[in-house]
Structures are given as structure tokens and as C-alpha cells.
Amino acid sequence: MINFENTEIAFAYRSNSELSKAKLLFKSVASPFVVKLGSTMLKLATFLHIPVRWAVKPTIFKHFVGGESLKECTPVVEILSRYNVKSILDYSVEGKSSPTEMERAYNEIMSSVSFAASNPNVVFSVFKPTGLIDVNVLTLVSEGKSLNQAQQQQYNLFLSRVDNLCAAAAQSGKPILIDAEDSWYQKALDEIIEGMMAKYNTNQAVVFNTLQMYRTDRFDYLKAAHKRALDKGYVLGMKYVRGAYMEKERERAARMGYVSPICETKAATDKNFNDAIKYSVSNIDTITTFCGTHNQDSVNYLVCLMESNGIAPNDSRIYFSQLYGMSDNLSFNLAAAGYNVAKYVPYGPVKHVMPYLIRRAEENTSVKGQTGRELALIKTEIRRRRRSR
Ligand SMILES: Cc1cc2nc3c(=O)[nH]c(=O)nc-3n(C[C@H](O)[C@H](O)[C@H](O)COP(=O)(O)OP(=O)(O)OC[C@H]3O[C@@H](n4cnc5c(N)ncnc54)[C@H](O)[C@@H]3O)c2cc1C
Numbered sequence: 001m002i003n004f005e006n007t008e009i010a011f012a013y014r015s016n017s018e019l020s021k022a023k024l025l026f027k028s029v030a031s032p033f034v035v036k037l038g039s040t041m042l043k044l045a046t047f048l049h050i051p052v053r054w055a056v057k058p059t060i061f062k063h064f065v066g067g068e069s070l071k072e073c074t075p076v077v078e079i080l081s082r083y084n085v086k087s088i089l090d091y092s093v094e095g096k097s098s099p100t101e102m103e104r105a106y107n108e109i110m111s112s113v114s115f116a117a118s119n120p121n122v123v124f125s126v127f128k129p130t131g132l133i134d135v136n137v138l139t140l141v142s143e144g145k146s147l148n149q150a151q152q153q154q155y156n157l158f159l160s161r162v163d164n165l166c167a168a169a170a171q172s173g174k175p176i177l178i179d180a181e182d183s184w185y186q187k188a189l190d191e192i193i194e195g196m197m198a199k200y201n202t203n204q205a206v207v208f209n210t211l212q213m214y215r216t217d218r219f220d221y222l223k224a225a226h227k228r229a230l231d232k233g234y235v236l237g238m239k240y241v242r243g244a245y246m247e248k249e250r251e252r253a254a255r256m257g258y259v260s261p262i263c264e265t266k267a268a269t270d271k272n273f274n275d276a277i278k279y280s281v282s283n284i285d286t287i288t289t290f291c292g293t294h295n296q297d298s299v300n301y302l303v304c305l306m307e308s309n310g311i312a313p314n315d316s317r318i319y320f321s322q323l324y325g326m327s328d329n330l331s332f333n334l335a336a337a338g339y340n341v342a343k344y345v346p347y348g349p350v351k352h353v354m355p356y357l358i359r360r361a362e363e364n365t366s367v368k369g370q371t372g373r374e375l376a377l378i379k380t381e382i383r384r385r386r387r388s389r
Helices: 016-029 032-047 053-064 070-082 099-118 135-142 149-172 183-200 218-232 246-256 266-282 296-308 328-336 354-366 370-387
Strands: 086-091 122-127 176-178 207-212 236-241 287-292 318-323 341-347
Touching (some): 016 053, 016 370, 032 354, 053 354, 070 086, 070 341, 099 122, 122 149, 122 341, 135 149, 135 183, 149 183, 149 207, 183 207, 183 218, 207 218, 236 266, 266 287, 266 296, 287 296, 296 318, 318 328, 328 341
Parallel strands (some): 086 122, 176 207, 207 236, 236 287, 318 341
């Protein structure tokens, strides 16, 4: 059993002053009032073009984000790699929808694929499809509705860009993850991504879809997608997460009068997550698993499954992943025990990653127990370092 309470290993890469700053940060985000006030002020400052960079960059940005550009992330990638923790550089600019902004996002993601190709410590690329296409177009396709000429053009451009990114990943030998967001346009994405897997995953998993296991239908989808992969002879690449948009999903379902696609309870989501992981590990020759979670029980569950199935910790077909700035106790202790671990390291200009940062702060307030856990571990390590001086 891995000891995830080992804070010496968990925070070896953080200096004393970084730990003190992290303590202050997690203390602040523990208070819903401070987070509400802070996020309102940040949204207002962004809207009014008031510069907040001086306040944000050395604090919350530094903790959760790798840098403003790929180059600026290099020291973070290097420090993590000293502890055998690899990186995934995630261009986290959100909410941009003009053709110029989508083109810029596409070019940046393509640069991140090249960056991964040239850096042995960056082991995957990643992108959010909604940075490259208007979600309304994806929704129409998912609903089987027809597109007008302009929408069809946008859709065709999107298809060719996704194909180019997957082709570049295949050529570089570093796989590419495709994030999942809202359920109402995922059907179109599932079909596109399966097409990419059929094209590029013939020998190994290059293209990965994301399954949000808070969705009631995802375990059945996994089994059906696996059958299609077996029939057509390609390897399924699957990233498993619980899902980040529960409230939005439930609210839309209630407003529009359809059955919520989300599990009714946390226990049901947990069971779905475990079932998918177990199914994946049992089919390791044809499914490659990427497990994105901060849940210690889920990590332990996967470690035990690997042990009982005789799978070596460093088997390249199983990866664990946590977000940069969170759950270092899981990432660093797993890596020290020889498992494959990669941190999602977001990057982008300060003012553009603001939505990501606000979400992180709000999530750390709302995810039950997460902030308390982070804070307790940081305090333990600060005390341990004081005692050992
Ligand atoms: C590397 C990585 C990549 C990620 N990529 C994505 C992505 O592409 N798309 C995405 O949506 N999210 C993504 N996430 C976020 C992820 O979906 C979760 O929101 C987050 O990790 C918290 O879940 P957990 O498994 O870590 O922990 P836990 O704290 O055990 O689980 C919290 C999650 O459980 C579910 N849940 C909570 N309460 C209930 C309830 N009452 N009923 C039903 N379900 C409930 C929700 O999904 C909630 O987020 C990613 C996370 C990581 C670490």
C-alpha cells in the first residue's frame, strides 16, 4: 500500500516560502465568502480592463498555472521531472469564439504538440474541442439537425483541424487527450474521436477520448465503443474523470424538462468510475487507461487492480494524472513508487486563464473536503520541516 500521507515526498519540489504561500492560498479559498468576493472582483476587473496581473501572477496563478507561454512552463516541467512526475501542457484560454481566436487556439495547440514532441518530460498533448468550434454547431450535429452553409464550413474546418492535431500527435509519438465538457454536444465528438482512433490507434493508443463517469450512460458507451474498436481492430484510448459540470448539467435538464444525464448520487458516480476502471484494466491489451482524479480511494483502487492483474506499475498502458497545484500527495507518492504520473499543467496569458483560475478557486471551496485535505497536508509538511531543522 502506498503511503499518501508522506508529505516529505509530496512537497519535496516546493521551497519553504512556496509552501507558506500555498498555505495562505488554501486558507483563503476555504472561505466561500473570500472566494465569492475574490472571483467577483476578478470578473469585474477583467470586464473593466483593470490590470490585476501584479496581484494574480505571483499568487494563485503561480500555484495553479505553469506560465504564460510554453517556454515559461519549461522550469515547472523540469522541476516535476526530477521527481519522475511528467507534464501535460494544457492551453487553458477559454470562452473565445471568433474565427481569429479559434485559429489562434488551433495554432497554439499545434505548437504544444510540437513542444511535447521535443521534450521527453511532456508525455501527452491535450485540447478542449470547444476552443476550436462554436458549441452551437456541435450541438446541432449531435441532435442530428442540418447545418447551414456557414455552419457546415465551420464544421469542416473543425474536422480537418482535429485530424491535423491527431496526425501531428501520431507522428510525434506522444498521445493526445481530448477533454470532455457538456453532454449535449458530446455525441458528435464521440463519433469524430472514434474516427480518429480508427485512423491513428492501430498499434497503440494515440488519440484519447474523455469519459465523464458522472454520466449514467458512460459505462454502456465504454463497452459499446470497445466492441467497435475490437471489430475494427484499433486500440481504445480512454481518459476517465468524474466530470466537472454537474450543476450546469442538472440545471439545464430541469429547465428544458428532460431526465438529467447525471448520476443521482455521488456513490453512483463512484461506482460508475470504478466499474469503468475495472473494465479498462481487464482489457488492457485493447484499452489504454488514463485516470484523472484527485480521489485517493480511486487511485488506491486502480493500484490494487494493477497488482491483482499482475500489471507492472510502469506499464505504459496505464497513467495517473492530477492537476498542477493539487493533490501532490497522490502524484508524487505514486511517482516515487514507480507508477506513471503526469500533471495537467495549464498555461496561457494571465488575463485569459482567469476563468480557469476562478473555477479552481470555486472548485476548491465546493469540492467536499478537498481544501481541508490540501491544507492539512501542507501544514503537516511545514511542521515536519520545522522539527527537522
Ligand atoms: C487530470 C484531470 C483531467 C480532467 N479533465 C476533465 C475533463 O476533460 N472534463 C471534465 O468534465 N472534468 C475533468 N476533470 C475534472 C474532474 O471531472 C473532476 O471534476 C475533479 O477531478 C473532481 O473529481 P475527483 O474524481 O477528483 O474527486 P471526488 O472529489 O471524489 O469527486 C467529485 C466529483 O464527483 C461527482 N459528484 C459529486 N457529487 C455528486 C453527486 N451528488 N451526484 C453525482 N455525482 C457527484 C462530480 O463529478 C464531482 O466533480 C479532470 C480532472 C483531472 C484531475
